[in-house]
Structures are given as C-alpha cells and as structure tokens.
Amino acid sequence: xxxxxxxxxxxxxxxxxxxxxxxxxxxxxxxxxxxxxxxxxxxxxxxxxxxxxxxxxxxxxxxxxxxxxxxxxxxxxxxxxxxxxxxxxxxxxxxxxxxxxxxxxxxxxxxxxxxxxxxxxxxxxxxxxxxxxxxxxxxxxxxxxxxxxxxxxxxxxxxxxxxxxxxxxxxxxxxxxxxxxxxxxxxxxxxxxxxxxxxxxxxxxxxxxxxxxxxxxxxxxxxxxxxxxxxxxxxxxxxxxxxxxxxxxxxxxxxxxxxxxxxxxxxxxxxxxxxxxxxxxxxxxxxxxxxxxxxxxxxxxxxxxxxxxxxxxxxxxxxxxxxxxxxxxxxxxxxxxxxxxxxxxxxxxxxxxxxxxxxxxxxxxxxxxxxxxxxxxxxxxxxxxx
Amino acid sequence: xxxxxxxxxxxxxxxxxxxxxxxxxxxxxxxxxxxxxxxxxxxxxxxxxxxxxxxxxxxxxxxx
Amino acid sequence: xxxxxxxxxxxxxxxxxxxxxxxxxxxxxxxxxxxxxxxxxxxxxxxxxxxxxxxxxxxxxxxxxxxxxxxxxxxxxxxxxxxxxxxxxxxxxxxxxxxxxxxxxxxxxxxxxxxxxxxxxxxxxxxxxxxxxxxxxxxxxxxxxxxxxxxxxxxxxxxxxxxxxxxxxxxxxxxxxxxxxxxxxxxxxxxxxxxxxxxxxxxxxxxxxxxxxxxxxxxxxxxxxxxxxxxxxxxxxxxxxxxxxxxxxxxxxxxx
Numbered sequence: 001x002x003x004x005x006x007x008x009x010x011x012x013x014x015x016x017x018x019x020x021x022x023x024x025x026x027x028x029x030x031x032x033x034x035x036x037x038x039x040x041x042x043x044x045x046x047x048x049x050x051x052x053x054x055x056x057x058x059x060x061x062x063x064x065x066x067x068x069x070x071x072x073x074x075x076x077x078x079x080x081x082x083x084x085x086x087x088x089x090x091x092x093x094x095x096x097x098x099x100x101x102x103x104x105x106x107x108x109x110x111x112x113x114x115x116x117x118x119x120x121x122x123x124x125x126x127x128x129x130x131x132x133x134x135x136x137x138x139x140x141x142x143x144x145x146x147x148x149x150x151x152x153x154x155x156x157x158x159x160x161x162x163x164x165x166x167x168x169x170x171x172x173x174x175x176x177x178x179x180x181x182x183x184x185x186x187x188x189x190x191x192x193x194x195x196x197x198x199x200x201x202x203x204x205x206x207x208x209x210x211x212x213x214x215x216x217x218x219x220x221x222x223x224x225x226x227x228x229x230x231x232x233x234x235x236x237x238x239x240x241x242x243x244x245x246x247x248x249x250x251x252x253x254x255x256x257x258x259x260x261x262x263x264x265x266x267x268x269x270x271x272x273x274x275x276x277x278x279x280x281x282x283x284x285x286x287x288x289x290x291x292x293x294x295x296x297x298x299x300x301x302x303x304x305x306x307x308x309x310x311x312x313x314x315x316x317x318x319x320x321x322x323x324x325x326x327x328x329x330x331x332x333x334x335x336x337x338x339x340x341x342x343x344x345x346x347x348x349x350x351x352x353x354x355x356x357x358x359x360x361x362x363x364x365x366x367x368x369x370x371x372x373x374x375x376x377x378x379x380x381x382x383x384x385x386x
Numbered sequence: 387x388x389x390x391x392x393x394x395x396x397x398x399x400x401x402x403x404x405x406x407x408x409x410x411x412x413x414x415x416x417x418x419x420x421x422x423x424x425x426x427x428x429x430x431x432x433x434x435x436x437x438x439x440x441x442x443x444x445x446x447x448x449x450x
Numbered sequence: 451x452x453x454x455x456x457x458x459x460x461x462x463x464x465x466x467x468x469x470x471x472x473x474x475x476x477x478x479x480x481x482x483x484x485x486x487x488x489x490x491x492x493x494x495x496x497x498x499x500x501x502x503x504x505x506x507x508x509x510x511x512x513x514x515x516x517x518x519x520x521x522x523x524x525x526x527x528x529x530x531x532x533x534x535x536x537x538x539x540x541x542x543x544x545x546x547x548x549x550x551x552x553x554x555x556x557x558x559x560x561x562x563x564x565x566x567x568x569x570x571x572x573x574x575x576x577x578x579x580x581x582x583x584x585x586x587x588x589x590x591x592x593x594x595x596x597x598x599x600x601x602x603x604x605x606x607x608x609x610x611x612x613x614x615x616x617x618x619x620x621x622x623x624x625x626x627x628x629x630x631x632x633x634x635x636x637x638x639x640x641x642x643x644x645x646x647x648x649x650x651x652x653x654x655x656x657x658x659x660x661x662x663x664x665x666x667x668x669x670x671x672x673x674x675x676x677x678x679x680x681x682x683x684x685x686x687x688x689x690x691x692x693x694x695x696x697x698x699x700x701x702x703x704x705x706x
Binding site: 392410416427444449450 | 471472473474475477480493494495496497498499500501502503504506507508517519520522532535536537539540542607634654656657
C-alpha cells in the first residue's frame with residue numbers, strides 16, 4: 001500500500017507552535033559544517049581553550065581531530081572529574097508500552113513491524129517497579145512507543161505517578177507533546193524529558209520517517225523547549241548516529257543543547273550518544289561510519305564543549321566500551337536493561353517485543369561493581385525533593 | 387524666593403533666560419531642571435521663574 | 451593588528467578599545483591624554499554649576515570624540531534616569547553610562563537599580579552602558595533590558611587594585627553576547643592587557659591615569675597594553691598543556 005507522505009515541515013493541527021528561532025539557528029550550524037575546512041591547527045587551538053566556541057566544537061568533531069583523540073580524552077577526563085567528581089549516575093529504562101503509530105524504517109517498534117505489542121496495566125507496572133526498585137535503583141526513564149492513541153498523556157501521567165512511588169527520579173522518553181501536557185507530566189512527577197531528533201538533516205529525516213506524528217520535523221525539534229516551558233527540570237538530546245552524516249548530526253545535537261542552555265540557563269542538559277544497532281526483522285542496517293573511535297571523539301567533543309552536560313551512554317554499547325568511556329567523559333549509564341515490555345516482571349519472559357538488541361546485559365549489581373572497580377562512585381540519586 | 391542649586395535666590399518674576407544671562411552662565415553648556423522637569427533650551431525665554439521654584443543648573447565636569 | 455577589528459556600541463563603530471575617564475585631573479591635560487590614549491570615547495559627569503563658572507570641559511575635548519556621560523551621584527534608578535535626561539538635553543548624543551551607587555564607603559554599583567534604569571533608558575532610545583558588579587544573573591537581566599554593553603568592575607572604583615573579579619568577569623565574557631567593557635579598578639597597563647587577553651571588548655580607565663606622575667605618558671602606556679592584549683586575544687593564546695600522562699592512555703582500549 002502506497003502511503004501518502006505528508007509535508008514533514010508542516011505542523012499538524014493539534015501541534016503547538018512556540019515562538020522560537022532555535023531550529024533555524026541549529027540548522028545553520030548543521031549546514032555550515034564542512035569536515036574538510038578543519039585542520040590540525042584548528043584542533044590544537046580548540047584544545048588550548050578553556051571555553052570553546054561553536055567553531056572549536058566543530059573542529060573537534062572533524063576528521064582532523066582524530067590524531068588528537070588521546071589528548072581530547074585526557075582533557076575530557078580532567079574536565080569531567082572537575083565538574084562531576086567521581087560520580088557515575090546509574091538508572092534503568094522502563095519500557096511500559098510499545099504501541100507505535102509512526103513508520104520509522106530503522107526502528108523495531110515501527111508500526112509496520114510485526115512484533116508483539118503491549119502496554120502494562122497498573123498492576124504489571126507496579127510489579128515491574130517493585131522488581132527494579134529491589135535492586136537498589138532510584139532513577140528510571142519511562143519509555144513508550146510513540147502512540148498518542150494507545151498510550152495517551154493520561155496513561156503516561158498515571159504511569160509516572162506509579163513510578164514515583166518507587167523511585168526518586170523519573171524521566172520520560174515519549175512522543176513529543178505540547179507545553180501544557182509537559183506541565184501535566186511534570187506535575188505527575190516527571191523531571192526530565194529526552195527526545196532524540198534522530199537526524200538533523202530534514203531531507204534525510206523525511207525519508208526515514210514515512211508516517212505518523214513523528215514525521216513532523218519541527219514539532220519534534222522543539223520538544224525540549226516546550227518541556228522546559230512546561231516546567232521540566234532537564235532535557236536530553238541526541239541524534240541516532242549513523243542515520244546520516246554523523247559529524248553534522250553531532251554538530252547539530254551539540255548546538256541544539258548549547259543554545260538551549262544559553263536560552264534557559266537553569267535547564268539541566270543531557271546528551272545521549274546512540275549509534276544504530278541491529279534490530280529485529282531488519283539485518284540490513286548496520287552502523288555506517290561511527291566506529292568506537294568516532295564515538296569516543298564525539299563524546300569527548302561534547303564534553304569539551306559542554307563541561308556541565310550529563311553524558312549518557314546506553315546499553316547499546318558493550319560492557320568493555322562503557323567501562324572505559326566512564327573513565328573519560330560519560331557520567332550516566334543504564335544498568336539492568338531490558339528494552340522489551342514488562343521484561344522485569346518474570347525473568348526471561350516479556351509481554352511485548354524489544355525495541356533493539358542491547359549489548360550490555362549486565363545487571364545493576366554487576367555494573368555497580370564495575371563502576372566501583374574503576375575507582376568511581378556509582379550514584380543512584382543525587383536530588384533531595386522538597 | 388526660589389532655590390537654585392540648593393541655594394536661596396531672589397529671582398521671582400524674571401525669565402529663565404534673563405536669569406541665566408544675568409548670572410553669567412554659558413547657556414549652551416548647561417541643562418536646567420525646573421521642579422523636576424527639564425526645560426529645553428528653546429523654552430528658556432518663555433519660562434518665568436516664580437516663588438518656591440526649585441531649579442537645578444548642571445553642566446558636564448570631569449568624571450569616570 | 452587586524453585592520454577590520456572594530457568595536458561596535460549601539461550601532462556606532464570604534465577602532466579604539468580604550469575608554470578614557472576625565473575625572474580627577476586638570477582639563478588642560480585632557481587633549482594630550484586623549485591623543486596619547488588614541489581614545490574615541492571619553493566619559494564625564496554631570497554636576498551643578500555655579501554662576502560665572504567659565505571652564506567647561508566640553509571646550510577641552512577634541513572634536514570627533516564620542517561623549518559618554520555617566521550618572522554618578524545617582525542613588526536610585528529614578529535619579530539615574532533624571533541625570534540621563536539632563537545629559538541628553540546638553541546635546542551630546544544618546545550614550546549614557548549608568549552608575550547607581552548607594553554605598554559611599556565602597557562605591558559599589560547597585561545592580562538591581564541599575565537594571566531598572568537600563569530598562570527604562572533603553573526603551574527611550576539611549577545607548578545604555580551599565581556599570582555593574584560582575585554577577586551573571588544581573589548581566590543577563592541587563593542584556594534583556596536592552597543594554598548596549600556591560601561594564602563590570604575589576605575592583606572597587608578608584609582602588610587601582612586590578613582584576614580582583616577576574617574569574618567572574620571571565621564568566622561574563624564567555625556567557626554574555628554583548629561587549630564587556632572592564633570598568634573601575636584597573637590600575638596598571640599590565641592589568642588592562644590581561645583583561646583584553648581574556649576577551650574583554652574594551653577597557654575604561656580613569657584613576658590609574660589621574661594618579662600617575664605623567665598622565666599623557668600613562669595614557670599611551672594603556673593604549674599600547676590594550677592593543678597588545680587585543681592582538682593576543684585575536685591571535686589565540688598559546689597552549690598551556692595539562693600534565694601529560696602518556697603512560698596511562700585513556701583511548702588505549704580502542705582497536706585500530
């Protein structure tokens with residue numbers, strides 16, 4: 001069946017438009033980046049500074065910076081320890097629904113993929129929360145597939161309220177919503193909103209997101225800003241590296257976060273660094289350019305550009321990689337992860353299929369011990385709620 | 387009696403322009419505030435001083 | 451020096467980054483000081499004038515110099531606004547340096563009142579340059595209020611103590627997208643040079659010159675120091691390396 005592809009730059013009627021020029025500003029940097037423009041000289045100059053400008057950040061993301069990777073890592077390490085001490089935050093995602101109405105050709109949850117769909121009932125969610133809380137985790141990231149129809153804001157708000165009975169910090173990674181809806185979810189107890197833009201190349205974005213609300217590029221882009229306007233404490237950014245030119249996408253992700261921090265200095269900024277991983281029913285997609293070396297480069301560039309930002313490295317990466325990246329710049333990692341629905345209720349059984357295969361399957365205890373063995377301090381929560 | 391730059395002065399009834407001339411001010415170099423409102427240079431001739439007026443006459447001096 | 455390195459304030463372009471104060475010294479020396487400083491902007495204050503007083507500072511300032519009246523002696527936003535209006539009445543342009551001080555011992559600026567005055571005067575079309583205590587939140591409020599630049603103090607005014615507030619000024623330079631003019635407390639050319647190396651847009655100095663033994667010569671020394679600091683900033687300072695630890699590489703885990 002040929003679907004009619006709607007204009008991906010045009011807001012749908014129910015989508016709130018906020019007064020902001022950030023999209024144009026970020027895309028300008030995205031489009032201006034030319035890898036070949038940067039030389040070793042630019043990289044050295046960037047490494048000499050204590051306060052990086054966008055041009056320096058771009059230099060560090062260029063291929064010219066690769067020979068300086070060790071120096072970048074040393075500096076990133078120093079800055080990370082200066083800002084975060086020895087703390088490494090641990091959290092786990094709770095996938096509580098995988099219904100999706102989008103058609104993103106790279107994603108296991110996409111609506112055309114024949115997988116087991118499910119959403120947790122209150123009782124099931126409580127069981128999931130109980131089992132996770134038992135391990136000692138205090139922070140969770142609540143995730144759904146993107147279906148406003150099957151998992152509406154009231155359902156998500158209710159899930160947040162339940163999760164807050166078990167955990168001190170609750171973040172959400174759900175479909176983009178309007179300011180008043182973010183405000184409601186915040187009132188339910190969520191503090192953080194993560195939205196992956198996937199790629200900042202809008203032409204490429206159009207070809208990957210064939211249908212659904214997610215197809216609307218600017219509405220997704222302004223999610224973080226709406227979340228902050230709705231009173232959320234922090235926002236997370238990411239491009240799915242490997243979907244398009246990873247250097248340009250890393251430039252845009254960094255600039256998006258940087259400009260948000262500039263505009264909303266009180267907002268907590270978090271960056272995720274996902275690479276494409278193999279998914280069920282589609283073996284053709286493989287990471288393109290983003291090998292571990294490039295990933296380290298991107299993470300170091302993020303750190304040097306934004307010393308204050310939390311950097312999250314997901315279980316898509318191997319235990320070996322994660323053990324090492326926390327020594328350099330990552331400050332937050334997930335632990336005891338299952339990306340299926342209800343994966344924590346009964347061992348080896350889940351209600352709905354997973355979004356992607358994970359690489360680091362270690363339990364919370366194993367990761368806790370691994371972090372400690374690197375002489376770092378695993379932290380499960382550092383907030384006091386008043 | 388009126389107050390000019392904090393001092394009591396008898397100048398009731400005359401115009402601001404005449405007062406400034408008689409007192410020896412460089413008119414183009416001063417600004418005048420009458421009872422809290424600035425009097426533009428163009429209005430000096432029409433402005434008549436009356437009893438209890440408070441006048442500030444200022445000019446630029448060295449400053450950092 | 452790069453030929454196109456200009457400094458813009460409220461739409462006006464300047465090539466000099468040295469704003470000269472005119473206080474505490476004889477008007478006869480102003481011309482020589484301006485010339486030796488290469489200054490294009492000079493500050494002045496507004497005071498009551500006594501009848502018959504002949505010497506007027508405006509007669510001693512060379513043509514083509516931009517006048518920057520300050521609001522010194524103001525203790526509230528309202529007084530600063532009043533002084534700004536009087537200054538404008540003197541026909542010397544739309545520039546105004548806001549100074550609101552409510553402490554006669556330390557003469558520190560009151561940021562809250564300064565923000566109020568800035569907002570009002572910017573609305574009225576003044577080019578507002580607020581003198582401020584280097585506080586990030588106040589600087590953001592001043593930016594939002596429409597300031598054309600911010601003028602954080604290096605040290606209490608008149609003390610010649612140099613960059614006591616160095617780290618905080620650096621934050622303002624890094625975070626505020628407005629020219630940052632270092633005002634007050636700069637006592638030596640080397641301190642002016644350091645501030646320019648840090649990325650300051652310009653330096654305002656008065657007491658350092660006024661209390662020196664030779665005002666025009668000190669003006670020249672400041673000009674050279676400011677130019678040197680600016681050139682160093684533009685060329686990018688050389689690297690100060692963190693301690694190397696090649697024996698324990700952090701990226702050794704990556705395969706080739």
